[in-house]
Amino acid sequence: MSIKIGIIGAGGMARYHVAGFRSAGAEVLAFCDPSPEARKRAADTFGVAETYASLPEMLKARPEIEAVSIITPNKFHSPLAVEALAAGRHVFCEKPPALNAAEVGRMKAAAEASGRHLVFDFNNRARPESQAMMEYIKSGEVGHINSARAVWSRRSGIPGFGGWFTTKKLSGGGPVIDLLHMLDLALWFMGYPEATWVLAGAFHDFMDNPGFKGPWGIPDVKGGKTDVESACHGFVSFATGQVLSLQSSWAEFVERETVSVTFQGQQAGGCVERLFGVDGLDETSVDRCELYTLEHGRHVNRRIVVPADESMGRLSAAANFVKLIRGEAEALNRPIEALRLMAIVDALYASAASGAPAKVSV
Numbered sequence: 513m514s515i516k517i518g519i520i521g522a523g524g525m526a527r528y529h530v531a532g533f534r535s536a537g538a539e540v541l542a543f544c545d546p547s548p549e550a551r552k553r554a555a556d557t558f559g560v561a562e563t564y565a566s567l568p569e570m571l572k573a574r575p576e577i578e579a580v581s582i583i584t585p586n587k588f589h590s591p592l593a594v595e596a597l598a599a600g601r602h603v604f605c606e607k608p609p610a611l612n613a614a615e616v617g618r619m620k621a622a623a624e625a626s627g628r629h630l631v632f633d634f635n636n637r638a639r640p641e642s643q644a645m646m647e648y649i650k651s652g653e654v655g656h657i658n659s660a661r662a663v664w665s666r667r668s669g670i671p672g673f674g675g676w677f678t679t680k681k682l683s684g685g686g687p688v689i690d691l692l693h694m695l696d697l698a699l700w701f702m703g704y705p706e707a708t709w710v711l712a713g714a715f716h717d718f719m720d721n722p723g724f725k726g727p728w729g730i731p732d733v734k735g736g737k738t739d740v741e742s743a744c745h746g747f748v749s750f751a752t753g754q755v756l757s758l759q760s761s762w763a764e765f766v767e768r769e770t771v772s773v774t775f776q777g778q779q780a781g782g783c784v785e786r787l788f789g790v791d792g793l794d795e796t797s798v799d800r801c802e803l804y805t806l807e808h809g810r811h812v813n814r815r816i817v818v819p820a821d822e823s824m825g826r827l828s829a830a831a832n833f834v835k836l837i838r839g840e841a842e843a844l845n846r847p848i849e850a851l852r853l854m855a856i857v858d859a860l861y862a863s864a865a866s867g868a869p870a871k872v873s874v
């Protein structure tokens with residue numbers, strides 16, 4: 513019997529979830545979304561005839577749904593996940609896990625109480641580059657990782673003006689929270705240590721300048737809010753003595769969009785990186801997965817060759833959730849990691865607001 517899934521939120525990201533779930537043999541039974549237009553679009557696009565206005569309606573009509581995926585604006589992640597877990601459903605939730613660590617704490621507690629899976633869509637961990645790099649780290653070839661640098665910086669990548677992405681009470685913040693994939697990836701490579709202190713600065717330039725708007729066609733909302741940061745630079749220290757630096761931006765004068773984790777291990781350094789081309793993923797874009805080592809007294813750069821994945825792991829991450837439920841795969845991530853990640857995000861915002869170091873508390 514195939515796993516039966518209900519999708520919560522029929523917006524831009526739904527196509528990756530549907531395709532990923534189906535590729536692993538799951539059945540997408542229904543969508544729920546308060547927007548009639550989004551429901552109709554999903555029904556037409558994905559051939560899923562059943563759509564509902566809310567989660568309770570969907571679960572009442574289709575009690576056989578075993579799992580849900582949450583693809584809504586960030587504000588709704590935590591309450592919807594807690595509701596679905598309490599109703600006995602496994603949950604695959606889009607990133608960021610929630611608005612802050614306190615909300616993730618409630619999600620984690622709900623998962624523990626229900627005994628159901630709670631997995632977040634940190635799809636960059638599912639990229640072939642990341643999976644390959646993790647094998648080298650696990651094999652001991654890299655050694656203890658002292659430090660890492662996590663970068664997701666865009667030159668013109670503000671996702672519209674006045675929509676939910678730029679409204680703090682709906683999104684939780686700007687690029688720090690939206691582009692937290694590289695912070696998660698770096699922490700995963702480092703063994704997800706507990707952070708102690710954060711020092712950060714956030715900037716709010718260009719947030720009304722159409723020259724810095726992203727190319728995805730997300731419409732501006734007249735009269736909407738644009739009260740989140742456009743860029744943040746930070747430094748994180750850990751109880752283990754490890755350190756991490758972070759650059760996260762929607763709008764900065766950088767050469768090109770860079771999505772990258774570099775790290776320094778005691779036996780090898782490494783880099784997983786995508787440099788976007790002038791037109792996104794064109795012939796000028798560069799995917800890098802490299803190890804830097806000393807072999808037979810010589811410095812060596814090892815290029816790890818992996819298949820290209822244009823979806824950046826999104827399809828594999830959704831497929832992993834289905835395999836996890838069937839008992840065929842390990843979870844791509846664990847709630848405790850989401851909690852540690854969001855505690856760092858909270859501290860980045862606290863430090864940026866106060867101008868002083870912020871203690872990280874989970």
Ligand SMILES: NC(=O)c1ccc[n+]([C@@H]2O[C@H](COP(=O)([O-])OP(=O)(O)OC[C@H]3O[C@@H](n4cnc5c(N)ncnc54)[C@H](O)[C@@H]3O)[C@@H](O)[C@H]2O)c1
Nearest residue numbers: 520521522523524525544545546547550583584586606607
């Ligand atoms: N993993 C990735 O690479 C990636 C990329 C883009 C977006 N995302 C994440 O996916 C989520 C959704 O982003 P998007 O770009 O699809 O947004 P979107 O605005 O295109 O779609 C969101 C949908 O959620 C619906 N919605 C709002 N409240 C709801 C509720 N209570 N119940 C059900 N549906 C509700 C809206 O009507 C809308 O149709 C966000 O959390 C975002 O951060 C992840």
